[in-house]
Amino acid sequence: MAHSGIDVLTAGSNFSRLLGGLWVTVKIALIAILIGTIVGILLGILRTLPNRPLRFILRLYLEFFRIVPTVVLLFLFYYILPKQFNVNLPAETVATLVFALWVASEMSDIVRGALESVPQHQKEAGQAIGLSYWQLQRYVLIPQAWPLGLPATVNLMTRVVKTTSLLMLISVMDVINIGQQIIEANNKTAPNGVFWIYGIIFMFYFIINYPLSRWDKHLNKRRLEANH
Amino acid sequence: MRKLGLKRLLTTVGVLAILIGALAGCGSSKASSSHTTNQNSVAKIKKRGTLRVAVFGDLPPYGWVNKSGQRVGYDVTLARRVAKDLGVKIKFVQVNANNRVDALNANKVDIVLANFTVTSERKQVVAFAKAYMKVSVGVVSPKDAKITKVSQLKGQNLIVTKGTTAENYFTSQQTSANLLKFDSKTQQFNALKNKRGVALADDNSYLYAWVKNNPKYTVGIKGIGPKQYISPAVKKGNTSLLNWTNQEITKLTKAGFFKTDYQQQLAPYFGKEVKASDIIINH
Missing domain, CATH: 3.40.190.10 (Periplasmic binding protein-like II)
Known part of the structure; x- marks a missing residue:
């Protein structure tokens, strides 16, 4: 099997370079999810307030990040905004920022939906025993909204990990970008290398996303059981 | 999800349009001023x-x-x-x-x-x-049926990739050959190997690299058309x-x-x- 192209994976430092690229991918996804989730929860709570202008602005924010494709957002933040405002952030920072903003906007909707799904009588019961607004959130609404919003959150996480494959567009050396370097460097001598490189990248994404998917399934099952 | 009224939808779209317009507007106004400050001297x-x-x-x-x-x-x-x-x-x-x-x-x-x-x-x-560096359009053909002059291409099938300088040149200046157009490099080289055309035209620097790995072929015409510079x-x-x-x-x-x-x-x-x-x- 000398010509199967699998040796492209092991030649030189190729494999450790791929792992390095994977680390960049995971790091950006993790930080973005972390920041995005925290900001998103706060925005989600704010969106349940009766203040109309505030809700309108947050709604606009959500729709902007939901409607505009991530590729366009990355391009906008990396190439276009720096030109106007003279801020020049490194590519990885821009990537983390864009993903965090995206996660925050999607999270705000998940959190809002979850909070509003908590039965009205729970809220009224809380108010009846004299809980303040934040006490009501802390002890009544969030604990019950949490299991409602979690499956959608896990789903969002897997989407974030997958979408990092767009980062090569703004010169981030993520796992896909490194993979393409290796493919092109070996294209002449090992045309089948492409199969192995994309194969291993598939495995990488699978290893990250499959546990999340399993967790999601588990959460759904537990929620169904709790309801019966 | 709550139902959006038509009025609210229109407001949202309107505000978004204004936002984008504002962004684009400041884009055009500031682009010129950024030339004055040279940060990369x-x-x-x-x-x-x-x-x-x-x-x-x-x-x-x-x-x-x-x-x-x-x-x-x-x-x-x-x-x-x-x-x-x-x-x-x-x-x-x-x-x-x-x-x-x-x-x-x-x-x-x-x-x-x-x-x-x-x-x-x-x-x-x-x-x-x-x-x-300079490149120009080259024409590659099998060694046993070598094409060395453009006149040999008259009425014959010539393989090119869409969007290349070679396609452009043979469409506008040398119209005697029949063009077979493909979407990618891989496709065009496969077509040549399958004898779908007598020759293939592309940037000569790509062709040189390709014939190195395909010794049965040769770049018979090394450079035609306008030179391009890198x-x-x-x-x-x-x-x-x-x-x-x-x-x-x-x-x-x-x-x-x-x-x-x-x-x-x-x-x-x-x-x-x-x-x-x-x-x-x-x-």
């Missing part, structure tokens, strides 16, 4: 201590990454030399063909050394320095770096740098058919 680069160069990471033998993870290639060697002569460290920014212009204009890099062909459209958005590009208005780069190219040409660069980086890919003088330039 030679003095600024020296003060910063690093030269940021846009290179390809996936185009052997011009700019690619070898198996030990090092950036190598004809363009990359030039980039390292330029940084050395400036007396600064080098920082590579990997770009695609599509974002070479944006990388310059958004100030992500100081100079582009990524097989950047000079065209009149590109001249309007970036500043090209002196060329360091140049370093800097941001428009950056005269300081542009002048410096022009002098540097002249100096390096005199010192025989490109000849060595050619021998080390390109010759192993191009095979014996090609001479350094087919590719490099004597200013």
Whole structure:
């Protein structure tokens, strides 16, 4: 099997370079999810307030990040905004920022939906025993909204990990970008290398996303059981 | 999800449109003013201590990454030399063909050394320095049915890839051949191997590299049509770096740098058919 192209994976430092690229991918996804989730929860709570202008602005924010494709957002933040405002952030920072903003906007909707799904009588019961607004959130609404919003959150996480494959567009050396370097460097001598490189990248994404998917399934099952 | 009333939907769309308009508006007004402040002059680069160069990471033998993870290639060697002569460290920014212009204009890099062909459209958005390489359209054919003159192509099938200089040339200037157009390099070379045409036209530098691995074929016509030049590009208005780069190219040409660069980086890919003088330039 000398010509199967699998040796492209092991030649030189190729494999450790791929792992390095994977680390960049995971790091950006993790930080973005972390920041995005925290900001998103706060925005989600704010969106349940009766203040109309505030809700309108947050709604606009959500729709902007939901409607505009991530590729366009990355391009906008990396190439276009720096030109106007003279801020020049490194590519990885821009990537983390864009993903965090995206996660925050999607999270705000998940959190809002979850909070509003908590039965009205729970809220009224809380108010009846004299809980303040934040006490009501802390002890009544969030604990019950949490299991409602979690499956959608896990789903969002897997989407974030997958979408990092767009980062090569703004010169981030993520796992896909490194993979393409290796493919092109070996294209002449090992045309089948492409199969192995994309194969291993598939495995990488699978290893990250499959546990999340399993967790999601588990959460759904537990929620169904709790309801019966 | 709550139902959006038509009125609210319209308001949302309206506000979004205003936002985008405002963004675009300030884009056009500020783009001109940014030319006045040159953040990438030679003095600024020296003060910063690093030269940021846009290179390809996936185009052997011009700019690619070898198996030990090092950036190598004809363009990359030039980039390292330029940084050395400036007396600064080098920082590579990997770009695609599509974002070479944006990388310059958004100030992500100081100079582009990524097989950047000079065209009149590109001249309007970036500043090209002196060329360091030339390419033109070549025609490859099987060795046993060699095509050496354009007249041999009359009425025959000629294979090209859509959007290339070769397609453009044979559509507008040499219309005697029947063109078979394909979408990718892989497709066009397969078509030639399957004898769907008598010859194939493309940038000669690609063809040289291809015949090296396909010894049954030869580049019978090495160069026809207008010559195209590959140049370093800097941001428009950056005269300081542009002048410096022009002098540097002249100096390096005199010192025989490109000849060595050619021998080390390109010759192993191009095979014996090609001479350094087919590719490099004597200013």
